[in-house]
Amino acid sequence: MAEKREIPPEVIERVKKLREEIEYHNYRYYVLDSPVISDAEYDALMRELKELEAKYPELVTPDSPTQRVGYPPAKEFRTVPHAIPMLSLDDAFSEEEVLDFDRRVKRFLNLPEDQDIEYTVEPKMDGLAVELVYEDGKFTVGSTRGDGYQGEDVTNNLKTIKSIPLRLFSTDGLPIPRLLEARGEVFMKKEDFKKLNEERLSRGEPPFANPRNAAAGSLRQLDPNVTAQRPLDIYFYGVGRVEGYEFKTQWEILQTLPKWGLKVNPYVRLVKNIREAIAYHHEMEKIRESLPYEIDGIVIKVNDLSLWEKLGTKARSPRYALAYKFPPTQVTTQVLDIIVQVGRTGAVTPVAILKPVQVGGVIVSRATLHNEDEIRRKDVRIGDWVLVQRAGEVIPEIVMVIKERRTGNEKPFKMPEVCPVCGTKLVRKPGEAVWRCPNRGCYGQLVRHILHFASRGAMDIEGLGTKVAEALVDRGLVQDVGDLYYLKVEDLLQLPGFALKKARNLYEAIQRSKKTTLARFLYALGIRHVGEVAAQLLAKHFKSLEAIKKASMADLLSVPGIGPEAARSVWEWFRNERNLKTLEKLLQAGITFEEEAEEAPAEKPLEGKTFVFTGALKSMTREEAKRRVQALGGRVASSVSRNVDYVVVGENPGSKYDRARALGLKMINEEEFLKLIGQKP
Numbered sequence: 001m002a003e004k005r006e007i008p009p010e011v012i013e014r015v016k017k018l019r020e021e022i023e024y025h026n027y028r029y030y031v032l033d034s035p036v037i038s039d040a041e042y043d044a045l046m047r048e049l050k051e052l053e054a055k056y057p058e059l060v061t062p063d064s065p066t067q068r069v070g071y072p073p074a075k076e077f078r079t080v081p082h083a084i085p086m087l088s089l090d091d092a093f094s095e096e097e098v099l100d101f102d103r104r105v106k107r108f109l110n111l112p113e114d115q116d117i118e119y120t121v122e123p124k125m126d127g128l129a130v131e132l133v134y135e136d137g138k139f140t141v142g143s144t145r146g147d148g149y150q151g152e153d154v155t156n157n158l159k160t161i162k163s164i165p166l167r168l169f170s171t172d173g174l175p176i177p178r179l180l181e182a183r184g185e186v187f188m189k190k191e192d193f194k195k196l197n198e199e200r201l202s203r204g205e206p207p208f209a210n211p212r213n214a215a216a217g218s219l220r221q222l223d224p225n226v227t228a229q230r231p232l233d234i235y236f237y238g239v240g241r242v243e244g245y246e247f248k249t250q251w252e253i254l255q256t257l258p259k260w261g262l263k264v265n266p267y268v269r270l271v272k273n274i275r276e277a278i279a280y281h282h283e284m285e286k287i288r289e290s291l292p293y294e295i296d297g298i299v300i301k302v303n304d305l306s307l308w309e310k311l312g313t314k315a316r317s318p319r320y321a322l323a324y325k326f327p328p329t330q331v332t333t334q335v336l337d338i339i340v341q342v343g344r345t346g347a348v349t350p351v352a353i354l355k356p357v358q359v360g361g362v363i364v365s366r367a368t369l370h371n372e373d374e375i376r377r378k379d380v381r382i383g384d385w386v387l388v389q390r391a392g393e394v395i396p397e398i399v400m401v402i403k404e405r406r407t408g409n410e411k412p413f414k415m416p417e418v419c420p421v422c423g424t425k426l427v428r429k430p431g432e433a434v435w436r437c438p439n440r441g442c443y444g445q446l447v448r449h450i451l452h453f454a455s456r457g458a459m460d461i462e463g464l465g466t467k468v469a470e471a472l473v474d475r476g477l478v479q480d481v482g483d484l485y486y487l488k489v490e491d492l493l494q495l496p497g498f499a500l501k502k503a504r505n506l507y508e509a510i511q512r513s514k515k516t517t518l519a520r521f522l523y524a525l526g527i528r529h530v531g532e533v534a535a536q537l538l539a540k541h542f543k544s545l546e547a548i549k550k551a552s553m554a555d556l557l558s559v560p561g562i563g564p565e566a567a568r569s570v571w572e573w574f575r576n577e578r579n580l581k582t583l584e585k586l587l588q589a590g591i592t593f594e595e596e597a598e599e600a601p602a603e604k605p606l607e608g609k610t611f612v613f614t615g616a617l618k619s620m621t622r623e624e625a626k627r628r629v630q631a632l633g634g635r636v637a638s639s640v641s642r643n644v645d646y647v648v649v650g651e652n653p654g655s656k657y658d659r660a661r662a663l664g665l666k667m668i669n670e671e672e673f674l675k676l677i678g679q680k681p
């Protein structure tokens with residue numbers, strides 16, 4: 001016999017702690033219908049406990065949450081025993097785990113590995129399980145799952161659900177069983193859930209976290225009149241005891257229940273093997289968003305009921321079924337700040353800046369708050385813990401504040417008085433929920449300024465076109481050009497059509513642009529009457545930003561080529577508080593100025609020579625290379641012709657390369673080019 005192993009005290013302590021915590025969350029979830037953590041977080045606690053119990057089986061006790069289902073019935077309800085326990089389901093999150101399940105089933109049944117097993121596949125409705133007893137076709141008692149062995153009597157509440165027949169009927173001459181315990185899931189449609197939460201919020205009541213809690217909270221009412229006002233529905237998916245009728249397969253159950261008037265989800269299907277079950281999961285995941293109700297995965301069940309008996313059940317779940325879940329859509333996180341953003345119609349909307357969290361493979365770092373009233377209704381404060389929902393491509397939303405986690409240091413949000421983009425005083429029309437910036441050009445001005453700032457002659461940020469600029473402003477990611485340098489890859493990932501590669505490229509292009517010249521930078525600022533030429537003149541004359549900033553009107557007027565309009569405009573620009581703030585942001589981000597290459601060489605060694613570039617250079621941008629050539633007296637052509645003297649071939653050259661080859665032009669690589677322009681490679 002193996003020697004008795006010492007269990008480390010910290011493991012015992014952790015297991016105890018986990019059980020207490022899970023118990024508390026079970027109570028919040030199953031009894032109060034008001035969880036304070038997301039399902040994903042709850043599942044993580046459960047997983048940790050399961051792993052510890054698997055490692056130290058001595059620690060497993062029958063009352064561990066891993067061995068039990070749900071929660072005992074609340075005292076307020078009459079209890080109803082379940083002759084056949086209503087269990088939970090084992091869950092899987094990956095294909096590998098699903099294949100393991102299939103292998104386990106076969107091993108248990110002594111079947112060869114390569115034999116196919118037939119399964120039913122069904123949407124996993126996100127609601128609460130109930131059992132309805134029909135005696136001689138008449139609905140007599142209905143109950144919740146409770147702890148699996150005893151549920152709560154909710155007969156009268158169930159009777160208020162219109163799609164539940166009070167009497168079974170017979171289609172196709174089908175006999176009515178003497179006894180039928182029909183099992184199904186009561187649920188609330190997404191739209192109805194939203195509406196119900198709106199109503200609750202406007203009455204100052206706490207909202208429900210999700211349609212499942214809303215359905216449970218609505219059905220588990222002591223007063224059936226309350227339930228009657230809640231839009232609930234039901235899909236049946238199984239049976240308990242049946243007398244006077246015999247089922248051989250799960251598929252037969254799913255086909256027969258509707259004939260008695262018990263609704264079954266139309267998406268249920270019979271598949272030949274586990275691979276088809278996995279394919280069904282992917283299919284359902286694709287249409288998940290478009291369904292009017294929430295599903296959190298699919299349920300895979302062995303079809304042959306005689307195998308169910310052989311496979312049997314464990315303490316908490318049967319061996320013949322598996323829940324193959326979808327990635328979670330809800331997380332809890334903290335509100336770090338609330339900012340406001342200006343949309344293209346001038347509407348100013350608040351946005352919550354969140355502590356970044358992963359939801360189903362995506363990092364979420366902000367959520368819309370719609371308007372000031374919404375913040376007040378949901379009572380979202382800076383520092384709050386919130387439940388965040390992300391559905392498909394839609395911008396994440398705050399479902400509710402978890403007030404239980406408040407410390408007292410949370411700060412209420414105050415709508416700013418002026419537009420964060422242009423500084424104009426905001427207005428709100430009577431009866432309207434939104435504040436607006438009355439400056440009609442506000443949004444467009446900002447987008448245009450970003451485009452100008454990023455343009456070739458200015459900061460030369462590749463990949464920052466109109467669509468991107470608009471998306472950056474729409475999402476409140478950029479409120480002045482200074483914000484560009486603080487964007488992280490994860491921020492860019494939120495833009496439409498941005499995957500990792502594209503986001504990284506833009507991020508790097510922005511970072512690269514920090515190395516610039518004073519003239520380009522001055523031009524990029526978008527000061528009125530300061531075009532490329534004026535910017536060069538100013539840079540050449542003053543040599544530093546500090547000097548231009550300090551320059552008096554007289555100083556500015558003394559610069560050759562600078563007229564009175566430009567001089568005034570520059571002087572005013574550097575005396576505007578908002579501009580100085582943007583400037584500070586830019587300099588803080590690490591913008592540096594190099595000497596102007598154009599000034600250095602006196603002679604023009606490349607005089608009369610024409611260059612063409614194809615492919616990317618490693619040491620500089622195309623635009624930089626062009627300026628170097630021009631500064632040395634050369635010319636850069638955009639297309640290949642016989643007049644070209646040098647074809648500079650970079651990485652991944654394009655069609656110009658082939659054409660140059662065909663014409664027999666002189667080709668040089670980057671190294672040779674650098675030598676030509678007098679720069680060591």
Ligand SMILES: NC(=O)c1ccc[n+]([C@@H]2O[C@H](COP(=O)([O-])OP(=O)(O)OC[C@H]3O[C@@H](n4cnc5c(N)ncnc54)[C@H](O)[C@@H]3O)[C@@H](O)[C@H]2O)c1
Pocket residue numbers: 025026028029030035036037038039040042043069070087088089091122123124125126127128129130145185237299323
């Ligand atoms: N956030 C929290 O604090 C908290 C607390 C407790 C539990 N939970 C969540 O509740 C879940 C565990 O609850 P559970 O034990 O009810 O397990 P489950 O919901 O994962 O799976 C079992 C249930 O699936 C339902 N179901 C839907 N469609 C079905 C179908 N076609 N066939 C069979 N059953 C179907 C049934 O109601 C069944 O009881 C976990 O996801 C957990 O995250 C969360």
Ligand SMILES: [Zn+2]
Pocket residue numbers: 342419420421422423424437438439442443
């Ligand atoms: Zn504005």
